[in-house]
Amino acid sequence: MSTITLISIIILCLLIGAILLLIWQRQKGKIIPLAVIFVLGFFALGLGAIIGFVHKGEDYQAYQKLQWHTLAPEQIAPLVAQGYTVFVDITSDWCTICQTNKAEVTHREQIVNALMADNIILMQGNWSEANKTIESYMRHEGVPGTPYNKIYGPSAPNGILLPSKLSMSDVLNGLAAAQTNRS
Template sequence: MSTISVSILVFFALICTLIAALVGLKVKGKYIPNGVILVLGFMAMSVGAVFGFLNYGEDYDAYKRLHWQTLTPSQIQPLVDQGYTVFVDITADWCNICLANKASVTHREKIVNALTQSNIILMQGDWSQPNVVVESYMQTQGRGGTPYNKIYGPGAPNGIVLPSQLTVKAVMLALEKAKG
């Protein structure tokens, strides 16, 4: 557990102890405004929520295990013929939806675990700057912008186009279907 998590847990325990002490004093007849106890209770819930968020149990650095190859469209079909699943990601630094997809889906531990299987090849086309290979690939796909994600595999040799706004469920289902 990180130092921040321990600090939050200690702060949470102190707030709860303070609430218990104030309620005890109130029961003994001391004047303690209900509002003070309510505010401290809300504070305890907020601190507890932050602790829960930080200790969700997910490895937020899992995405570092992803090893992207440069998009090489001519290699996709031979890899699929050999039994591989190929995940293609066309992205750009300036693409807000691409950044959101990374944060909420492709960098999530569950997806990283699925994408790091030995039979999966990751290919990424970076369209942050003009790129002839990416442009040519996108023209063959009938698309003109980012984000664009497609999964090829023995079960889907022509590929499965994923929605622009990725979801964990959509990626997992497409990976399963493409696997065959």
């Protein structure tokens, strides 16, 4: 838990405590304006909503767990023959669609969890600078630039090409289609 979250929770507890104290004092006959109680209540409600929104459940740092291997096209077919699924991502730092795909799809916790399966190998080529391996692979694939994502697997040894603008369902469906049906 971060320091800011801890401080926010402490402040929320203090607000609730102050509200309860004021209500108790009011019941004992002290003159406490209801407006004060309501204002503190709205502050507590707002702070509680902010804490809830910030911690709504998704781990936005999950992508850091992914173990990307450098693109090695010659290793794809042998890995697929061994039963692995290979997710290839060709990206570049200057490609806005690539960055959008990361933010909206490949860095999302649900996709990260799917990509972390034991039978999935992640290969990435960052084409921000000239790279003969990436150039050769892209020429072989007949694609001029980034973004480029393809999933190879036992059910799809030639690969399943994903659209340039990814969606979470594109990746999940591609992974399912490329993998061997297990009974």
